[in-house]
Amino acid sequence: MTEKQTSHHAHTLKSGHLLGIEGLGVDEITALLDRSLYFADIITSPSEPHDDVSKILHGVTVVNLFFENSTRTRVSFEVAAKKLGASILNISVSGSSVKKGETLVDTATTLNAMHPDILVVRHHAAGTPLLLSKHVSAAIINAGDGRHEHPTQALLDALTIKRSFGRIAGLKIAICGDIANSRVARSNLYLLGALGADLRFVAPSTLLPSDVEKLGVPVFTNLNEGIAGADIIMMLRLQKERMQGREIPSQHEYFNLFGLDSVSVDKLAGDAVIMHPGPMNRGVEIASSVADDPERSLITQQVEMGVAARMACLEALRPNGLARQKGR
Amino acid sequence: MAKLFKNAHLVCPERELSKDGWLVVDHGVITQSSFDEQTPPDEASMSKVIDCKGQIVGPGFVDMRVQSSDPGAEHIETLDILLTAATMHGITSLAILPSTEPVIDNAAMIDSILLRASRYKKARLYCYGAATKQMAGEQMAELGMMTQAGAIGFSTGNYSISDSQMMRRLMTYANMFDRPVMHHCEDLTLSEDMDMNEGETATRLGLIGQPAIAETIILQRDIELARLTGARYHASHISAAASVDVIRKAKAEGLTITADTAPPYFMLNEFSVSGFDSAAKLNPPLRSEADRKAIIEGLLDGTIDAIASDHMPIDPDEKAQPFSLASFGASGLDVFVPMSLKLKQTHDLSWVQLFALMSRNPARILGLEAGRLSIGAPADLVMINPNSAYILNASDFHSQSRITPFDGTPFEGKVTGCWVGGKNQF
8 A cells, every 4th residue: 555645634625515427627536536545444443542532522413314225335424424423314205204295395394393404315317316406404415316327436436546555546457347327436537536536437238328438538339449458447237127028038138248257357457356336136246256356446445435434524514604505 | 163154245234334244253353354354364274164045144233122931920021032032043142130039120130141141151141130120210220339240230120210309320320330320201190091192093892002202202301301411311212203203302402322122113003913813912012014114214313212022921812812901022032133124125225224223333332342353352143034034923923922913024134154153053
């Protein structure tokens, strides 16, 4: 591991929310990343002496408002909030008044009346976090909105890369799979792109959104061509419903053409690493022999880094001293 | 091993040359010709000398649309007979539709058919993969793995894909493999219960007509999708005047659109149905005289790239029915060359034009090596005596299926020899 640029100083986000990576300044991204590195050191070596971070969010209430099923992201936010001393509530969709016909905005307004400080929102519809941010006084963190953005995932990916390579600028990174339906691909494009990575998308033509190349990223429809010379390969999850013959003929063909197996990986540089935001479809987009390769796979580290990255995001939106614009 | 073809009239559609000369074939490929050299080789050094005096020698015909009833209905026609019949007409390459039983919609089916065909050592057989699983139009088939197995394109057989999103994705997906999507254009809602072309004849006969726009509507949609996706798109057996117009426009715009038609659509019109002749029940149906003339115009000006046989083996029992209950289709393999020769004669096509429509263009569309008399090209050759007059007689057909609306048609010209990879076929 090379020199690290951790930050011992908390910072804030200008907008008062974390709605996406697009729109953040490079200074804000860098500050979040530096602070994430600081928290990463703390959580990965608990036996060493560290600053006490458990008071950072003392008295702060964080609400996990998840309209879409999630285990890893929800738990990751929960662990991050607890490590910083916040109290956290989980609102599950099935038990909520949303199922009783309440509108999204009404639900948010109702919750807001209980004065949470930070709302962590996941929803299947793109733009939901922005909509909520206009109706509540709490800070909003986007934990994934449809195909739009997943900013904390991009941040944790960048953190994982930075801890592994010591840098991001100049690294050749191939993001492979269901680009059309991926918020992870979009957030990573903005974040890693802003930090100077050499990105490319690799996907079957039916899973590429239209005009994607206009986002400024080279696009490949052949896996081996797309990953040639890459330092990092980020595989995306392919949902089962996409393999029913509308977008992709079958799971068999997808793995045959776009699945990452040891044959493809053997053609890469010796120090190339594999990432995946999870949950993985083994035998669809990735072979177990690759996913579980201790020399190359950073997949478990990504989960670990998720907590550190989310600690940095929660801290950056803590209520005291924030110039947050109140929605109402 | 070397064979000399001497005193021939050579036609190379690739180089657009048509002149008297000679040709040497060795180890399955063309090694020398009078197009490239002045002096013919010493006849004594040849293992065989074929005197082609008065004969046309050109690249073997490429038939890009053939239905095989094997596997699945071998009682109608076997693959062996199909490939033999092809060579009797100088057809050295043919591409079969995926609508067999089972459907050719996976790599294993392609492997097995290509392996069988290679054992017969007759005409070269190529396979289209089915564009959708079971040809049902609902799920994309494994186009990538079929390409790896040797599929030269993706076809919907005699079905049309109504779902525009499905067609768009097929084109987008097929593009990754640089293979054309071959479509039978038919708006199924306009085509419901169709017996024949819509119009006066259908009205007099009391049969249900299909308007020609049933073809053109889907074709126009496909052209827009091809523009959107950049796909290689091929319209099969075009029959309508309006279709020729939209293809002409699309080509003028530079889109990668190609098309073929078949002898019934340039030789016959809907009057052939008049006596309730079920041999003339085809899909697309025989159209009006104006449509027929427009098809010929399209062939002459290059709008329609290729002539295909559109061979469809039919059990005679399926045709010995009242017209509306009879099956669609007719035998095409034994008609393809004679009727194309007749078109050449009646419309004054050059030999280069004819070989372009029947050999060079289909070979280009399918990415085959065939269709040229160049050094290094496969020695797939046809020899034609242009000056003999015949009557097309269904009982003389080489294919086992003898259903045809052309029985008794006079024509000029006869295939007198056929070589596949330098090997004499008859």
